[in-house]
Amino acid sequence: QLQLQESGPGLVTPSETLSLTCTVSGGSITSSGYYWGWIRQPPGKGLEWIGSLYYGASAYYNPSLKSRVTTSVDTSKNQFSLRLSSVTAADTAVYWCARQKGGGSFSFDFWGQGTLVTVSS
Amino acid sequence: QSALTQPASVSGSPGQSITISCTGTSSDVGYNNYVSWYQQHPGKAPKLIIYDVSNRPSGVSNRFSGSKSGNTASLTISGLQAEDEADYSCSSYTITNTLYVFGTGTKVTVL
Numbered sequence: 249q250l251q252l253q254e255s256g257p258g259l260v261t262p263s264e265t266l267s268l269t270c271t272v273s274g275g276s277i278t279s280s281g282y283y284w285g286w287i288r289q290p291p292g293k294g295l296e297w298i299g300s301l302y303y304g305a306s307a308y309y310n311p312s313l314k315s316r317v318t319t320s321v322d323t324s325k326n327q328f329s330l331r332l333s334s335v336t337a338a339d340t341a342v343y344w345c346a347r348q349k350g351g352g353s354f355s356f357d358f359w360g361q362g363t364l365v366t367v368s369s
Numbered sequence: 370q371s372a373l374t375q376p377a378s379v380s381g382s383p384g385q386s387i388t389i390s391c392t393g394t395s396s397d398v399g400y401n402n403y404v405s406w407y408q409q410h411p412g413k414a415p416k417l418i419i420y421d422v423s424n425r426p427s428g429v430s431n432r433f434s435g436s437k438s439g440n441t442a443s444l445t446i447s448g449l450q451a452e453d454e455a456d457y458s459c460s461s462y463t464i465t466n467t468l469y470v471f472g473t474g475t476k477v478t479v480l
Contacts, residue, residue: 287415287471294372295407295415295458295471311466344414354462354469355405355420362414 250275252345252360260339260367266332270345270360277326278303283348285356286319286330288341296341300348301328335367373398373459373472380478381449389475391442391459397470399440403462406435406444410455419444446477454479 256268270284277284285300299309301319309317318331332339342364346356374392381387391398391406398404402422407415417426419435422442432447442461446453459472 294474295460297460297467297469297471300469308468310468349420352401352403352462353405353420354403355417355460356407356415357417357420357426359414359416 250347250358252347252358254343254345254360254363256363256365258364258366260335260365261369262336262367263334266330266335266339266365266367268330268343268345268363268365270328270330272326272328272347275347277321277328278323281350283308283350283354284321284328285346285348286343287346287356288339288343290338290341293341298330298332298343302350337367339365340367341365371470373461373470375457375459375472375475377473378476378478380480381446382480383449383451385449386445386447387449387477389444389446389457389459389477391444391461391472393440393442393461393463393470395440396465397440397461397463398437398442398459400464401462402437404435404437404442405460406433406442407458407460408453408455409458415458449479451479453477 283300286298301307316333342362344362345360347358406419409415423435458474
């Protein structure tokens with residue numbers, strides 16, 4: 249069974265960079281046909297897609313966050329990561345990593361448990 | 370690209386059927402059949418319950434069904450049960466530069 253687990257600081261200082269890592273077990277991030285994505289949900293609000301990456305190809309980002317987002321992959325650890333720069337209180341949210349079906353569906357079928365990141369001094 | 374529009378809340382009694390709408394545009398919901406629905410219980414991760422408008426992943430109850438007409442997708446929960454009380458969000462691929470968009474979310478209450 250595929251499992252994903254987010255890790256990273258739960259508290260980030262305003263203007264600094266938020267960094268999260270997603271460790272994948274039970275499957276490989278190099279598997280064809282799947283993207284690996286990040287989604288967030290501010291307290292009391294709806295889900296927001298941050299971006300997705302496909303191993304060996306380009307990453308795709310939400311235009312509203314694109315200037316501040318970077319993603320990367322570490323195949324040796326079966327991990328992928330998110331970096332969000334210049335954070336503000338508006339970036340406070342639960343962040344999830346998830347597997348995204350390719351081939352047209354684009355649905356997120358496996359999710360991590362999520363991690364709350366608070367931006368505060 | 371704005372979020373897809375869903376009603377803030379929908380309620381029903383046990384055993385009843387309810388329908389949640391998800392309204393987008395011709396650039397997203399109306400453009401393709403890549404609409405998905407997620408169920409989210411408090412403090413938990415979303416769970417995929419419908420993909421590609423009307424397909425259910427393995428293990429998802431057949432009480433959940435999806436459909437689409439024009440720019441509006443719908444999720445129907447039949448035989449409503451207490452365990453169905455949760456938040457539900459739709460999503461869609463979009464041909465705008467946003468690429469992927471979620472709905473505003475709907476809270477389902479079982480009376």
